[in-house]
Structure formats: C-alpha cells, structure tokens
Amino acid sequence: MQACDKRILPRGGLSLTSLGLGCAQLGGLYQAMDEAEARAIVDAAWDLGIRYFDTAPYYGYTLSERRLGAALRERPRDSYVLSTKVGRLLLPDANVRPGENGWAEPLPFRPHFDYSYDGVMRSHEDSLQRLGMDRIDILYVHDIGRATHGERHAHYWDQLTHGGGFRALAQLRAEGSVGAIGLGVNEWEVVVQAMLACDIDCALLAGRYTLLEQAAMAPLLDRCVERGIGIVIGGPFNSGILAGNRKFNYEDAPPQVVTRVEAIAAACAAAGAPIQAAALQFPMAHPAVVACIPGAQSPAQLRQNAQWFAQPLPAALWDALAHASLIDGRAPTPRGT
Known part of the structure; x- marks a missing residue:
C-alpha cells in the first residue's frame, strides 16, 4: 500500500489518497514551526x-x-482534496499568548464555540478567505x-x-460549495448520534x-460500511504513544496504556515489524476506512x-496480536500488504 494509492469516498465520489496529511503541526502544535518548514x-x-x-x-x-492555503494555491485545484472544519469562530484578541491550548505561537484570534446555522456559515466563509480558495x-x-x-x-x-x-452543512453541500460533510472528532459515540440526525457523508475519527x-x-x-459513510483515521499513533513517546490523548499516558503499548511493541519486534508501520497500516484494513492522516513535524518525519x-508486514504479526488479545480478533487486518 502506497501513500499515493486512491480510495473513493462512497458518498460524493471524492478520491482521497490513502495517506493524507494532518496539518495541526503546521499551526505549531506543541512546538513552533516557521513558514519555511511548514511549506517544506x-x-x-x-x-x-x-x-x-x-x-x-x-x-x-x-x-x-x-499556511496550507498559501502552499496549495499554486497547485491545480482539482488535483487534491482539502478538508477543514466548523464549530469554532476565531475572533481577534490581542491577549492570546504563546502556548495556549498547546499552540506554540498562535495568531491573535481566540476560539469561540458556535455550531449554529449562522456560525457554520460564517466559519465556512472565513476559512475560504484564509485559504484563499x-x-x-x-x-x-x-x-x-x-x-x-x-x-x-x-x-x-x-x-x-x-x-x-x-x-447549514446540508445547504452548503446542496449548493456545491462543499463536496461532503461530516464530523471531525475524538469520540465515536457522537458520530453514531450524528448519523441519526443528519445525512453525513464521512467522519474524521x-x-x-x-x-x-x-x-x-x-x-x-461496521455500521458505516452498511450506510456508505467513509471514515478518515486521524491520530493513528494515539497522540504519539504508538510512535515512541509517552503521550496519549494529548496528555501523559496512564500506566495501563503504557503497559499495553509495550506488549504491542514487543509483539511487533518479535515479528520484525516497526510498531509505527503496524499502527499506520492496521486501520486501513477496515472497509469503512478511506484514508489515514498522521501529522508531521518535518519533511523527514x-x-x-x-x-x-x-x-510489507508479515501476516504472523496480526495473528500474534490477536492471539495475545492485543487487538480485537474480529478486526480486519492488512494481510498481503
């Protein structure tokens, strides 16, 4: 499976590369990033x-x-897929300080939650202006x-x-202003709730x-497969714990999580597989998943x-993880990659 391989979002027909780029780091998540590095x-x-x-x-x-808009605007617009989000309006505030909410050098705008019709419409318009698209x-x-x-x-x-x-989301989709709508969240329960309230196309989980x-x-x-709703996998390293650091859900990992990850890492090592490779490839095996979007702090990363x-990872790895109850035995695994 290559980064450039394409998968189709069942609703709307958008073609996404299997590996995408999550761009939180371009905003200076946890550590500052200059313009040149972001562009690189x-x-x-x-x-x-x-x-x-x-x-x-x-x-x-x-x-x-x-930053993302500046880097993409010179590219042919139909050659890539771009997603952004609504739910917060960013209003000018000179009191914003470095380090707020994990942003090393945030711009002087403070987030205010607003999920109303007017809030969604304004957020969408503001994003178009910032992206220049x-x-x-x-x-x-x-x-x-x-x-x-x-x-x-x-x-x-x-x-x-x-x-x-x-x-508002449905209206923007009907007008052709956006190609697909969904949720970008850290909890699966609210996606199930949303599926009952709105005809969503996808979710970034x-x-x-x-x-x-x-x-x-x-x-x-499994329900998304039945409904034709695509899943984009964010945070495939669980905030870093699966990539070699001790962060989980944006905080220091609790001991039980560290212990479980150490067991997964040992199984990966025994099979001759980097745990990071297993973490990136595992979720892609589920038929609901259309893309995985880790972030990066540098071009090398x-x-x-x-x-x-x-x-390529050995099939024996997935067997070992399932046998040790380190993954759900019912979960599809990427055999043959």
Missing part, C-alpha cells in the same frame, strides 16, 4: 503523491489554514461531543440540530480506531511515515 512539509507531501490535506481554523488559531471539498463539524464540552454538550448539540448547524483501541468497530465502523505506510 507540504511540498514533501506533494512529492510523495499525497493529495489529501486536512486542516482547521483552530490549528494555531488560523495559522494552519493560512473558492471551495472546500470536505467540511467537518469539529470537536462536538461530551469529551470536549462535558455538561455543555447538550447546548451545542442543540445548536447543530435545532439551531441549524446541520441544516481521531484516535478511536487504532492499533491500540478498536472499541469503535462494531458500534460505528513525513517521508518516514510514508515508508512505514508502505512497508
């Missing part, structure tokens, strides 16, 4: 044949969208759910359902169907991801 990462992705790019207004408080291919609702909002989830869900947020955890498989991914993505 996008250029390296292009050279690898990657043609799917995902960003959001929240990333670097508009910084990622601005006339259309967005996929528009995701960003970070809706109890994991983000806690007790406020019901309030924001009401904005989506009764306040017109989902209606970060960290919830990975080599480390597969609880979303039967409740969500991106090229390494592409190598892991394409590296």
Whole structure:
C-alpha cells in the first residue's frame, strides 16, 4: 500500500489518497514551526503523491489554514482534496499568548464555540478567505461531543440540530460549495448520534480506531460500511504513544496504556515489524476506512511515515496480536500488504 494509492469516498465520489496529511503541526502544535518548514512539509507531501490535506481554523488559531492555503494555491485545484472544519469562530484578541491550548505561537484570534446555522456559515466563509480558495471539498463539524464540552454538550448539540448547524452543512453541500460533510472528532459515540440526525457523508475519527483501541468497530465502523459513510483515521499513533513517546490523548499516558503499548511493541519486534508501520497500516484494513492522516513535524518525519505506510508486514504479526488479545480478533487486518 502506497501513500499515493486512491480510495473513493462512497458518498460524493471524492478520491482521497490513502495517506493524507494532518496539518495541526503546521499551526505549531506543541512546538513552533516557521513558514519555511511548514511549506517544506507540504511540498514533501506533494512529492510523495499525497493529495489529501486536512486542516482547521483552530490549528494555531488560523495559522494552519493560512499556511496550507498559501502552499496549495499554486497547485491545480482539482488535483487534491482539502478538508477543514466548523464549530469554532476565531475572533481577534490581542491577549492570546504563546502556548495556549498547546499552540506554540498562535495568531491573535481566540476560539469561540458556535455550531449554529449562522456560525457554520460564517466559519465556512472565513476559512475560504484564509485559504484563499473558492471551495472546500470536505467540511467537518469539529470537536462536538461530551469529551470536549462535558455538561455543555447538550447546548451545542442543540445548536447543530435545532439551531441549524446541520441544516447549514446540508445547504452548503446542496449548493456545491462543499463536496461532503461530516464530523471531525475524538469520540465515536457522537458520530453514531450524528448519523441519526443528519445525512453525513464521512467522519474524521481521531484516535478511536487504532492499533491500540478498536472499541469503535462494531458500534460505528461496521455500521458505516452498511450506510456508505467513509471514515478518515486521524491520530493513528494515539497522540504519539504508538510512535515512541509517552503521550496519549494529548496528555501523559496512564500506566495501563503504557503497559499495553509495550506488549504491542514487543509483539511487533518479535515479528520484525516497526510498531509505527503496524499502527499506520492496521486501520486501513477496515472497509469503512478511506484514508489515514498522521501529522508531521518535518519533511523527514513525513517521508518516514510514508515508508512505514508502505512497508510489507508479515501476516504472523496480526495473528500474534490477536492471539495475545492485543487487538480485537474480529478486526480486519492488512494481510498481503
């Protein structure tokens, strides 16, 4: 499986490269990134044949969208797929400081949650302006759910359902302003909820169907196959714990997670397979999945991801992981890659 291999989003027919580029790092996630490095990462992705790019207004408080748009605008618009997100309006605020919410050098705009009809429409328009483009291919609702909002989830869900947020997305799709709509979230439960409330095309699911955890498989991914809803896998390394650091869900990993990852890594080592390669390839075997979009801090890291993505792995690896109950025995595995 190569980075440039294409898969079709069942609804809407968009063609996504199997490996995409998640662009949170272009916004300075956890560490600063200068303009030249950001551009070099996008250029390296292009050279690898990657043609799917995902960003959001929240990333670097508009910084990622601005950088990605500048890097892509000179490319033929029909040659790539671009996704961004709604749910936060970024309003000018001179009090924004370095390091807020993990953004090393955010721009002076503060996020304000707004999932209403007017909020979605304004967010979409603002993103077009920042990107410098006339259309967005996929528009995701960003970070809706109890994991983000806690007790406020019901309030924001009401904005989506009764306040017109989902209606705005459907209108933009009907008008051809966007090609597909969905959710970009870190929890699978809210995607199931959304499937009952809106005719979504896809979902970007970060960290919830990975080599480390597969609880979303039967409740969500199998159902998506039945409904023709495509899944984009974000956070395939679970915030880094599957790539060699101790971060999980954007925080220090708890001991039980570290122990499980050490067992997975040992099984991978015994099979002669890098755990990073297994992490990138495993979710791609599920028929609901259309793309995997890890981020990258440098062109070298991106090229390494592409190598892991394409590296042949032994079938015995998946057998060993399933036998040790380190992956769900019912999960499809990428045999023959």
